[in-house]
Amino acid sequence: MAGSGRRRGPDGARTGTGLPASIEAAWGLRERPGKGPKPGIGIERIVAAAVALASSEGLPAVSMGRVAKELGVSTMSLYRYVAAKDELYILMLEEAVGLPPEPPAPGTGWREALAAWAWAQREVFHRNPWMLRIPVSGPPATPHSVAWWDRGLAALADTGLDEGEKISVVLLVGGFVRNEATLMADLGAAIAASGESPEVVMRRYADTLERFADPERYPALARLLESRVLYEPDSQDFEFVFGLERLLDGVGVLVEKRLAGGAEREGGSRT
Numbered sequence: 001m002a003g004s005g006r007r008r009g010p011d012g013a014r015t016g017t018g019l020p021a022s023i024e025a026a027w028g029l030r031e032r033p034g035k036g037p038k039p040g041i042g043i044e045r046i047v048a049a050a051v052a053l054a055s056s057e058g059l060p061a062v063s064m065g066r067v068a069k070e071l072g073v074s075t076m077s078l079y080r081y082v083a084a085k086d087e088l089y090i091l092m093l094e095e096a097v098g099l100p101p102e103p104p105a106p107g108t109g110w111r112e113a114l115a116a117w118a119w120a121q122r123e124v125f126h127r128n129p130w131m132l133r134i135p136v137s138g139p140p141a142t143p144h145s146v147a148w149w150d151r152g153l154a155a156l157a158d159t160g161l162d163e164g165e166k167i168s169v170v171l172l173v174g175g176f177v178r179n180e181a182t183l184m185a186d187l188g189a190a191i192a193a194s195g196e197s198p199e200v201v202m203r204r205y206a207d208t209l210e211r212f213a214d215p216e217r218y219p220a221l222a223r224l225l226e227s228r229v230l231y232e233p234d235s236q237d238f239e240f241v242f243g244l245e246r247l248l249d250g251v252g253v254l255v256e257k258r259l260a261g262g263a264e265r266e267g268g269s270r271t
Helices: 021-026 043-057 064-071 085-097 110-127 129-133 143-154 163-194 198-212 219-227 238-259
Strands: 006-008 014-016
Touching: 021 085, 043 064, 043 085, 064 085, 085 110, 085 129, 085 143, 110 129, 110 143, 110 163, 110 238, 129 163, 143 163, 163 198, 163 238, 198 219
Parallel strands: none
Antiparallel strands: 006 014
């Protein structure tokens, strides 16, 4: 069974990284379990089978038993590599997210670089919507996730922001990307289940609001309905473009302040 990644040496002292064995494997610190006969499967095959299941049937289809069945092995044989399903989820994320795009060309401004980073993350979520169903359990801890984090921070290198502010900006933009992708995935699933087009679904929604929303009780909503904007189809990316641009506008105000000599950091200390 995969251990904790922290072992005892001959003198009884603890050695190793303290990470789960599967995470050590993601960093290339382990090739295969160290005891017993050479196994016929590896972490790569296990993760690939799990990702294929999630992609075709959704995350709920992924279990240790189901993955073992797909590989034609016993469930217990998987535990030589992965201690629990939560560890398998981490490795699935690592596989699906892949490496970030190449760095932008020299001279690219922070805003363009950070926007490209956000769009690339969104594309990953769109290709693998099951990723959005795995709760965030901690900061980046695997090679690909760390590489994405590093690329986001690098986009802010020449902004005058301090390191804490850079982290906050990356978390802010990354959180927006994840939230928008989750919302679009949920709406898309609901629309697909209805069997109707997005335009028809939105028109029905607007008709329902007009029928039941009393203008005296909901005056702002009444003005929205009168504008007929809900009946006008948006481009697929409109909300993402709008939200991302407004976020970057706000970051831009802070960057200008820092480059101009900078007032004290907003929000106080992180400690």
